[in-house]
Amino acid sequence: xxxxxxxxxxxxxxxxxxxxxxxxxxxxxxxxxxxxxxxxxxxxxxxxxxxxxxxxxxxxxxxxxxxxxxxxxxxxxxxxxxxxxxxxxxxxxxxxxxxxxxxxxxxxxxxxxxxxxxxxxxxxxxxxxxxxxxxxxxxxxxxxxxxxxxxxxxxxxxxxxxxxxxxxxxxxxxxxxxxxxxxxxxxxxxxxxxxxxxxx
Amino acid sequence: xxxxxxxxxxxxxxxxxxxxxxxxxxxxxxxxxxxxxxxxxxxxxxxxxxxxxxxxxxxxxxxxxxxxxxxxxxxxxxxxxxxxxxxxxxxxxxxxxxxxxxxxxxxxxxxxxxxxxxxxxxxxxxxxxxxxxxxxxxxxxxxxxxxxxxxxxxxxxxxxxxxxxxxxxxxxxxxxxxxxxxxxxxxxxxxxxxxxxxxx
DNA sequence: GGTAAGTCGAACAGGCTTGTACGAGTTATG
DNA sequence: CATAACTCGTACAAGCCTGTTCGACTTACC
Numbered sequence: 040x041x042x043x044x045x046x047x048x049x050x051x052x053x054x055x056x057x058x059x060x061x062x063x064x065x066x067x068x069x070x071x072x073x074x075x076x077x078x079x080x081x082x083x084x085x086x087x088x089x090x091x092x093x094x095x096x097x098x099x100x101x102x103x104x105x106x107x108x109x110x111x112x113x114x115x116x117x118x119x120x121x122x123x124x125x126x127x128x129x130x131x132x133x134x135x136x137x138x139x140x141x142x143x144x145x146x147x148x149x150x151x152x153x154x155x156x157x158x159x160x161x162x163x164x165x166x167x168x169x170x171x172x173x174x175x176x177x178x179x180x181x182x183x184x185x186x187x188x189x190x191x192x193x194x195x196x197x198x199x200x201x202x203x204x205x206x207x208x209x210x211x212x213x214x215x216x217x218x219x220x221x222x223x224x225x226x227x228x229x230x231x232x233x234x235x236x237x238x239x
Numbered sequence: 240x241x242x243x244x245x246x247x248x249x250x251x252x253x254x255x256x257x258x259x260x261x262x263x264x265x266x267x268x269x270x271x272x273x274x275x276x277x278x279x280x281x282x283x284x285x286x287x288x289x290x291x292x293x294x295x296x297x298x299x300x301x302x303x304x305x306x307x308x309x310x311x312x313x314x315x316x317x318x319x320x321x322x323x324x325x326x327x328x329x330x331x332x333x334x335x336x337x338x339x340x341x342x343x344x345x346x347x348x349x350x351x352x353x354x355x356x357x358x359x360x361x362x363x364x365x366x367x368x369x370x371x372x373x374x375x376x377x378x379x380x381x382x383x384x385x386x387x388x389x390x391x392x393x394x395x396x397x398x399x400x401x402x403x404x405x406x407x408x409x410x411x412x413x414x415x416x417x418x419x420x421x422x423x424x425x426x427x428x429x430x431x432x433x434x435x436x437x438x439x
Numbered sequence: 440g441g442t443a444a445g446t447c448g449a450a451c452a453g454g455c456t457t458g459t460a461c462g463a464g465t466t467a468t469g
Numbered sequence: 470c471a472t473a474a475c476t477c478g479t480a481c482a483a484g485c486c487t488g489t490t491c492g493a494c495t496t497a498c499c
Contacts, residue, residue, distance in 0.1 A: 050444055050497055072352065075486060086447050091488065152272065156409055184427070187420060194412070195424055198402025199395050206394060209356060220387060224395055228428035250467055250474055275456065286477050291458070
């Protein structure tokens with residue numbers, strides 16, 4: 040089992056195989072929560088035993104695929120300049136995040152079923168922190184409301200992004216207007232509120 | 240197979256069995272997307288063959304359980320008086336919906352995997368329409384923004400409710416403050432916006 | 440060009456599911 | 470109380486999935 044040696048020692052075609060498998064896994068799992076290993080292998084144009092030669096188990100494959108997916112997303116998001124006006128930065132962050140989430144589809148849900156919860160939360164720390172930091176900065180500058188925890192505001196946005204992506208996948212909504220709609224609703228929700236509460 | 244006769248002809252204990260099975264199915268499927276028939280039967284304190292005596296297949300059971308769940312929810316929601324001030328009515332609707340969604344848990348996701356999409360959308364028409372009508376009324380009265388479709392505003396609320404319920408289930412959030420948080424964020428998002436757009 | 444690395448298909452074992460069948464026991468109901 | 474309805478356990482067939490083994494074939498790399 041030479042696959043256990045360091046990655047650099049892998050032959051070029053082997054490396055190419057794992058990439059094909061990873062891409063196929065993301066593609067298949069995004070469409071079907073519990074795609075079987077044989078389905079993924081077929082989509083990758085690879086034998087099932089070859090797949091098992093590179094990944095210890097289905098769970099290991101899902102984890103690697105999720106990590107690969109989030110890694111690609113992180114590359115996109117890290118290229119963004121979020122130091123400008125908070126509202127505008129949030130808009131850009133929403134636009135980019137929308138693309139990523141819409142593409143990844145149900146891949147995350149697939150992972151949620153197989154991987155331990157802590158592992159997923161761990162892999163998601165990056166994107167979540169990026170949004171939260173932007174919110175905190177906006178709160179400090181008075182651009183966003185500060186009567187609610189930044190973590191909650193961030194999670195609400197995450198839910199809307201994820202849910203709307205699911206709607207689009209099921210054909211209940213068109214993808215074009217989605218990011219603009221999400222941005223408008225989010226900016227309104229994040230806006231500073233009048234200090235007086237209308238509830239005693 | 241006397242179960243195929245009209246419901247009134249069922250013996251009392253048989254009727255009791257189907258209720259136990261239905262409750263157990265809702266309970267199990269809310270915690271585990273793909274709970275097996277044997278798991279549900281055990282939770283209901285009933286033999287597997289007895290379950291198959293009342294339901295034709297696993298799919299039939301899931302459908303019946305979802306219908307039963309939404310029926311119970313509809314009873315709760317239909318008791319609400321939503322004719323008052325839109326914002327206050329929305330608050331009450333959110334509170335009640337939150338309880339229902341938090342209880343039902345992942346049951347819906349389970350159904351989403353087994354039942355044809357049209358069937359689910361059909362069963363969900365009731366709650367969705369109730370929220371949408373309230374939003375439309377609020378828009379007409381000037382209490383809610385009308386620059387976005389009511390259906391979108393409703394779906395966004397639905398996503399936040401569902402996602403936050405999932406967070407609570409996974410322990411990432413406490414259930415107590417959740418409905419108040421959701422209400423605040425939703426009311427802010429629904430509030431009428433200044434006519435001038437800050438984007439050319 | 441030789442060798443190790445990689446791939447392939449077929450096949451097996453083990454497990455879990457669904458759905459059905461049978462026979463015997465229990466209980467509600469008239 | 471007698472009967473039909475109901476329930477139960479066990480067992481079976483069929484299918485799918487995972488993970489592993491084997492031998493043979495192809496291909497990259499030194």
